[in-house]
């Protein structure tokens with residue numbers, strides 16, 4: 001049985017310069033703008049974003065039961081932590097960063113203490129890019145690595161010509177693209193079936209989908225659906241990142257690829273992957289990335305067979321609720 005820290009992150013508010021709030025309504029417009037600016041500055045300095053897409057969307061649109069912790073020094077926002085909603089075991093996942101000039105002064109530790117105060121179960125922390133500083137910070141604060149998310153990449157031109165030709169779909173399967181306003185419910189049901197055991201992806205709601213559809217990068221022409229007489233059985237949602245996000249040029253992404261477990265093992269995952277990669281190549285992209293759980297052996301093998309290699313690893317650390 002884990003030790004717990006009852007209460008809200010506001011319990012840590014007595015720490016100097018720390019403000020911990022539940023819901024974005026507790027943040028001012030200036031807080032949010034400065035937190036987003038801090039994320040941009042840290043991304044530039046470290047070469048990797050300290051917060052995932054869902055953390056950034058939460059800061060922009062809010063999430064039920066989320067918390068945000070900010071740390072100011074001389075009025076300037078120098079630290080930010082996003083604390084996601086509790087899961088059924090009361091565990092919560094955080095992402096945090098400290099402005100590079102303000103590091104090694106205990107600010108990261110104070111953000112973690114505030115998050116521990118608001119977490120009844122285990123506190124989990126993502127270290128995107130597994131930077132050496134993050135690794136040592138996590139170890140110093142008593143966290144242990146529990147999960148790895150691999151960032152894989154492949155060239156779309158030159159290196160892996162095999163990815164450029166998608167085969168014909170099997171008899172009775174049709175490939176089309178996502179129709180906004182029509183396919184949402186069927187896609188959410190399929191996504192929940194395909195990612196039933198995935199801690200984040202399988203629980204997407206209509207709001208999660210609508211937020212992505214409203215993002216400037218959303219393009220239904222790159223969101224492929226496989227349909228049979230039974231309805232939707234698979235999908236491949238691609239994304240295009242602007243120059244600067246993953247290197248000097250625009251980069252494509254296998255954003256989410258999923259197949260109905262009932263329709264699995266018939267080559268549909270490979271087919272859908274190839275359809276999307278072909279689309280990205282035809283859009284003039286030279287490189288494609290994807291994120292996959294390190295222990296998802298089936299997916300890792302599929303991607304390796306398509307020419308993907310490891311580029312970086314995100315590590316999730318966990319600490320049971322005892323004070324840092």
Ligand SMILES: CC(C)(COP(=O)(O)OP(=O)(O)OC[C@H]1O[C@@H](n2cnc3c(N)ncnc32)[C@H](O)[C@@H]1OP(=O)(O)O)[C@@H](O)C(=O)NCCC(=O)NCCS
Nearest residue numbers: 050097098103104105106107108109127133134136137140
């Ligand atoms: C990781 C990060 C949040 C640490 O913030 P910070 O305010 O510099 O950390 P603290 O000053 O509270 O450090 C607490 C302890 O962690 C360890 N630590 C932190 N950064 C370290 C580094 N770069 N190298 C070695 N040890 C480090 C030290 O033991 C430190 O105590 P000390 O300074 O008394 O020796 C910050 O470097 C950062 O924003 N990194 C980029 C985002 C990121 O990786 N986030 C995921 C964190 S798991």
